[in-house]
Amino acid sequence: MQITIDIDSATPLFSQLVMQIKQAVERGLIQPGDPLPSIRQLANDLDMNNKTVAKAYRLLERDSVIETKGYRGTFIHPDARANCTVDLNAWVKKQLNETISAFRKAGVTDSEIRIAFADVLNQSTGGSHD
Template sequence: MLIQIDYQSDVPIYVQLTNQIIEGMASGELKPGEPLPSVRALAADLGINLHTVNKAYTHLKQEGFIQVHRQRGALVRPDPMPPADEAFRSRLESQMRPIVAEAVCRRMDEADFLDMCRRIYRHFTKEES
C-alpha cells in the first residue's frame, strides 16, 4: 500500500497516516493479519518523525484497527471489526455534522451530496454504481 503524505495540508500528518491505513483496510489493500511496517521503517520511508507514526499506530490500536505485539510488531486486525453499534453511530453522526453543515452552507444539492456519499461507500465495498 502506497501512503502519500501532503505536507502542505492543514490535516495533521498522524491523521493523514491513520486515515490512509483505515482506507487501505476498507479497500482490501491491507489484509487481516498483515504486518504493517515498523514505526522506525515507516517514519524513515515517509521522512517523518517516528513519534508521528507511533501516534497514528497508537490511535489505530485504541480504535481496534490494529494489534501490536512485542515480537511481531503492528498487524492489521486479524478478525473482522465489530459491527456498527449505537456508540459508533453516535460518533459518526457527530463527525459528519460539520461536513453536512458546510455542504449546506455552500448550497450543495442534497442529491449531489448523497450521490457523493454513495460513490465513496461503493469505492470501498467494490459495488458498482
C-alpha cells in the same frame, strides 16, 4: 499499500496516516494478519518523525485496526475492516455539541465554557494526555 503524506495539508500528518491505513483496510489492499512496517521504518520511508507515526499507530491500535504483538511486530487486526468505521472523533464532537448547546441555553458564555473545559481537562488528566 502506497501511503502519501501531504505536508502542506491542514490535516495533521498522523491523521493522514490513520485515514490512509483505514482506507487500505476498507478497500482490501491490506488484510487481517498482514504485517505493517515498524514505526521507525515507516517514519523513515515517509520522512516523518517517529513520534508522529507512533501516535498514528496508538490511535489505530485503540480502534482495533492494528495490533502489536510485542517484538514480533504490528499487524492488521482480525476485525480491522469492521472497526475502520468507528469514528471516536465524530462521537466526541457530537457529545460536545450537545453539552455546549445545553450550556448556552442556560446562559453560560463561550468564555466560561472554555475556561471550565480547560480546568476540568487539566484536573482529570494532570496535563496532557497525548
